[in-house]
Amino acid sequence: MYDYCIVGGGIVGLATALTITRNRPGARLLVIEKEDALGQHQTGHNSGVIHAGIYYAPKSFKAELCRAGERATKNFCEENGIPYRTPGKLVVATSEVEMMRLAALEANAAANGISCTRIGAEALTEMEPAVTGFGAILVPQSGIVDYTAICRAMAGLIRENGGEIATGVAVDRFEDRADHVRIIAGDTAFEARQAVACAGLQADRLASRSGLDADFRIVPFRGEYYALRPELSGLVERMIYPVPDPALPFLGIHLTPMIDGSLTVGPNAVLGMAREGYPKFSVNAADMSSYLRFPGFWKLIAANLASGIGEMKDSLFRRAYLEKCRKYCPSLQLEDLRPYRAGIRAQAVSREGKLIHDFTVLRSRRVLHVCNAPSPAATSALPIGGMIYDRLHAAD
Ligand SMILES: Cc1cc2nc3c(=O)[nH]c(=O)nc-3n(C[C@H](O)[C@H](O)[C@H](O)COP(=O)(O)OP(=O)(O)OC[C@H]3O[C@@H](n4cnc5c(N)ncnc54)[C@H](O)[C@@H]3O)c2cc1C
Structure with a gap:
């Protein structure tokens, strides 16, 4: 019998497992991943950006977890010898409408406690000769990293702390029992006191197969x-982003x-x-x-x-x-x-046809399902792991 079972070896599942092994030394923990290696889906196919958190609605989970995650990710990289860089990001407006959106974005960043610098059109081209625009904001703390390198380091630490990781095992469903949960994977069943599903692209399926009313769909x-x-790899020094359309996520x-x-x-x-x-x-x-x-x-x-x-x-x-x-x-x-x-x-x-923007969970008696962990959840994974840990132990 395990004390904890985490299903999903992406960065959210691994950060959760790492947090548990750090807070509960001696607990028996198992991570189950269906692929033969960790971080093969969203975590291994993203932009590799450590976001600062300028975009997200103030006080939302996304905003708070991203701010904490930016620092936590960089600290984790430093402690574990993982290369990362902080080239900063320019968000560039290319029309008058975008200049107005840029001002709104700047105000949003300030509300999230992130200081940005306004850059005029001329200064922009001096900073980045290949880039033109009406103006920009500079977000100096935005960074870049390889999130699969972070996953490898997390897996090493989980094992060092006594946790186990099983790859190539696909979980079909969870069955809640009075004092434990059965984790069914084909002909095999694992038992644990508590479980967390961090299944990313399969989150709705795992929840509904386990009997939960998953009133959303993963699209x-x-x-x-x-x-x-390759000759153009030095074309820009910083990340160059357009001003996002506020109607789109x-x-x-x-x-x-x-x-x-x-x-x-x-x-x-x-x-x-x-x-x-x-x-x-x-x-x-x-x-x-x-x-x-x-x-x-x-x-x-x-x-x-x-x-x-x-x-x-x-x-x-x-x-x-x-x-x-x-x-x-x-x-x-x-x-x-x-x-x-x-x-x-x-x-x-x-069901109403809205894209769900924020971090969302569903619970059965013994299983916490992470249903939505969209970008910047790679940046925010460590604080998300902390939040999941707190929720598992809220009743202690
Ligand atoms: C194109 C793109 C760009 C992005 N850019 C950024 C960025 O620059 N910065 C940033 O912070 N975020 C970014 N994100 C978001 C970020 O990558 C994700 O939010 C994050 O990786 C989610 O991690 P996860 O662990 O929840 O999901 P995943 O990495 O998808 O992991 C889920 C894991 O669960 C496993 N699994 C599923 N079902 C089962 C099952 N039944 N049994 C066993 N295992 C199972 C899967 O195999 C998978 O390994 C981007 C995402 C995409 C797609």
């Missing part, structure tokens, strides 16, 4: 990137100097046809039917038809994608964009 949103040709196609020295552009946000199919045009009939049968999906589509079609156009036509980047980096050419991996966001959608 996969692909984030497609390009890598700039995604941050827009940005230039990101990666920790491995390459420069990527992306991601877009196009409806996916498979939750875990990374090549373009991957289709999974069960994944599609799961959202097509959900009324919230159709309400979401009806309300966001124009932006959805725009994203699809960017996905299908490299030139349309390029035009988005050329708004702030006009020298980029079609031949500069090289294929690069895609990521798939686990976006929870409500």
Whole structure:
């Protein structure tokens, strides 16, 4: 019998497991991951940005966890010898409308306690000669890291603290019993006093198969990137972001100097046809039917038809994608964009057709299900782990 079982070896599950092993030395803990290695889904297919937290609604979990997470991630990297850099981020306005949105974003950042510097058009081009715009804000604390390197270090620490990690084991469901929970994985069953499901793209399935009323659906949103040709990897020093459209939850196609020295552009946000199919045009009939049968999906589509079609156009036509980047980096050419991996966001959608923005959990008697851990949950993973730990022990 384990004291704790964590299902899902992405960064949220590992941060939760690490927090438990640190706070409960001697407790028996098992992490179960269905893939043969850790961090293979969202955690291993993201932009690698350590966000500062300028975008999120003040006092939301996202805002508070991101601010704490930015510091916690950098401290974790320092303590464990993981390379990270803090090049800072410029959010660049390329129209008068975006200048107004930029002012609102600056005010939001201030409300979240994050100091940014306003940069004029001329100073912007002096700082980043390849970038043009009406103006920008500089967020100096934004950083970059490889989140799979963080996962590897977390796994090492979990094992050092006595925890066990089983990979290649897919959990079907949880069965609550009076004083424990059975974790069913094919012909095998594990038993634990408490469990936490951090299943990312499979969160709704695991919750509903375990008998919970999961009144949301995970809809996969692909984030497609390009890598700039290697000669251009020094084109910008900082991350360059557009001003996001406040009506949309995604941050827009940005230039990101990666920790491995390459420069990527992306991601877009196009409806996916498979939750875990990374090549373009991957289709999974069960994944599609799961959202097509959900009324919230159709309400979401009806309300966001124009932006959805725009994203699809960017996905299908490299030139349309390029035009988005050329708004702030006009020298980029079609031949500069090289294929690069895609990521798939686990976006929870409500029955009312709303994208759920904040961190969300569901509970049965002995299992806490993390249902929505969207970006910046890689940045925020350590404080999310702390919050989950507190919730598990709230009744102690
Ligand atoms: C394109 C993209 C860009 C992003 N950029 C950033 C960024 O720059 N900065 C940032 O902070 N965040 C970013 N994010 C968000 C961030 O990556 C995620 O919020 C975070 O990785 C979520 O971690 P997770 O552990 O919840 O999910 P995941 O990493 O998806 O892990 C879930 C794990 O559960 C396992 N699992 C699922 N079902 C089962 C089962 N039945 N049995 C056993 N195991 C199971 C899966 O195999 C998987 O390993 C981005 C995300 C995407 C997709």
